[in-house]
Amino acid sequence: MAGLGRPRGERQAGNGLGSVLDVLLANARLVLGVSGGAVLAIATLAVKRLIDRATSPRDEGDPKAEQKTLEESWQDLALIKATPKPPKKQRREDLSQPLLPPVQPPAPETPQVKSICLTLQEKLLSHYSSWLAVPEVQVSIAPQLARSIGTQLQNFLWSKCPEMPFGRLFLSGPLLDGLGALAADHIHLMLPVVLDTALWSLIPGEDTVVRNPQYWLIKRTDLEYFPRGCSPWDRFIVGQYLSSNVLNETLHKMLVASINWPAIGNLLGSVIYPVVASQELRLEVKHDQVELSITLFPVVEMEGKVLLAVPPEGLVENLWLESFYKAEVSKVKELDAADAGARQHCLRILNGICKSHPALHKLSGSPLTHVILHLSATSSDWAEESLADRFQQVLEELVGYLEKGVLPSYFNCKINLFSELLEEEIDEMGFLLYRAISEPELLLREK
Known part of the structure; x- marks a missing residue:
């Protein structure tokens, strides 16, 4: 810029x-x-x-x-x-050599564009099979191990905090949904926070001082008729709002100081320890066949919204981040099922490239999914034979969005998915992808 x-x-x-x-x-x-x-x-x-x-x-x-x-x-x-x-300067000994190479018969003309597309198609399929396949042993062990850890954590919460209406934990993430995992090394553990809708309501973030439509406030209502203490979640209120930060701090103390992870690890044949110096609720797990990082996310599903306890950096600590992950996965799979398309195939390749490339790391996940969803509204041919064409088209669309510095959410056009990127990051991504439009093989080379 x-x-x-x-x-x-x-x-x-x-x-x-x-x-x-x-x-x-x-x-x-x-x-x-x-x-x-x-x-x-x-x-x-x-x-x-x-x-x-x-x-x-x-x-x-x-x-x-x-x-x-x-x-x-x-x-x-x-x-x-x-x-x-x-050109190199001519040497004296080269003077005895013929000035022109021997004349070769002209090669038969071939449709160059078709040849390039076919070569790229083959390279994409080869890259997919060689670099993006997760070993079967990890695919089977990692989710099973994460579920066992989730069960132990669930039992602890129900026994330690019986008054807190936590819902049943469930797993989420690319490994389970098949849209971007390079290895079975990261799984999300979702912890439902069950609210009484008669006592709580949602306030859009764009109506607050943050002016960000991707964040929401969860407000305690009718305090004059239902004073504090009527809801078990009132202990996490700051002002009149359910504080995502206070809830995370409470859960972090439990993960670090209250749960006997060595004993649970011995029971599951693993070494489990919480990450202390982190704002995330994260567990590191070492098994003889897999190393796993599990991140815990308190989640509120209310009024058709899925809100995560992930407040933005800064002084505002009550905000909840709206997540479109479930809707993204559902929509991509729905579109592929309707036309036998290769959107998921293309998305896995792009996610793998961006996750392995330092300059493109922040484009993986939701931004790529939303670009493909936008593109699906205008490009209907997503057959596997068109994978190379769609791959290049996604690169062109990404460059266009980076030029503007705005990638609108497919589900809410008011949300800019590039709002957290720095100008220097946008410049670096844009330059790399601009070159890759004419030479997409640049992205497929080993790093």
């Missing part, structure tokens, strides 16, 4: 640097010759574009100009990286 306009002195310094580049380019032609000078000119032109764009004032009232500047920056960077090397 374009930066703020620089002071006049800095712009003059940029112009001076451009003049130096012009002088260097003129002298280079004498040394490198015409062809070498042309190659250097391409790279110099790209560098001058970047310098001019960085030092020129920006029209702050024109968002289209800002988007165009970002896209041109990615194009110029791609031009620099694609600049060919200058």
Whole structure:
């Protein structure tokens, strides 16, 4: 994204640097010759574009100009990286060699686009089978071990806090839903918080000081008729709201200090320990055949919303994050079932690429799913034979959303799924994906 306009002195310094580049380019032609000078000119032109764009004032009232500047920056960077090397200087011993290679008969013309798509299709399928398959032993052991740990935790909560109406724990995550797991190493353990709807109501986050439609407040109602103490969850109230932060702190103390994990680990043939120095409610599990990370999420399902006790960073501690994960998985599978599509296949490949690539890590999960759901509304051909075409189209859509800095949620267009990304992260992702549009194999290379 374009930066703020620089002071006049800095712009003059940029112009001076451009003049130096012009002088260097003129002298280079004498040394490198015409062809070498042309190659250097391409790279110099790209560098001058970047310098001019960085030092020129920006029209702050024109968002289209800002988007165009970002896209041109990615194009110029791609031009620099694609600049060919200058030809080698001819050696004396090479003079005896023929100047031109022997004439070869022209190769028969082939449909180049079809060949490229077929090659990419094969590479995608090979990448999927070679890198994204989770070992069967992990697929069977990890969920079973997580369920056993969940059962032990459930029994503890019911015996330690019988007055708290916790629902029955259940598992969630890519390993169980089959949309993104590279290994059976992470599972979500969902802990339902059962509320009396007559005593609690939801307040949209966009109606509060945070102005964020993805967060909600859970407000205690009718305190004049049903005073504090009528609900077992009143002990977690801050102001008039059920505090996700206070609930997490209470559960964290239980996980760390109250539960005998060594004994439970011996019972299950594992070593289990809670992560103390973390705001997450997380357990690390070591088994002889799998190492597993289990994250506990208190969850409220109310008024058609699924809310997680994941408050944003900062001073606001009462907020609950709306989760669309269940709706995402259900919608993708529903669309694939209707047309025998390859959306899940494409999503697994993209999730695997983004999770293994440091620059793209934050795109995995929900952002990719929502891009595919948006694309499904306009592209109907999701057959497996079209996997390569849809893969490239998803890359193009991602670059477009990154240019704008906005990825609207498929289920609520007011929510921007890129709102937590930094400008530097968007620039790095955009440049990499812009190059991958013309050379998607870049993303499939081993890291």
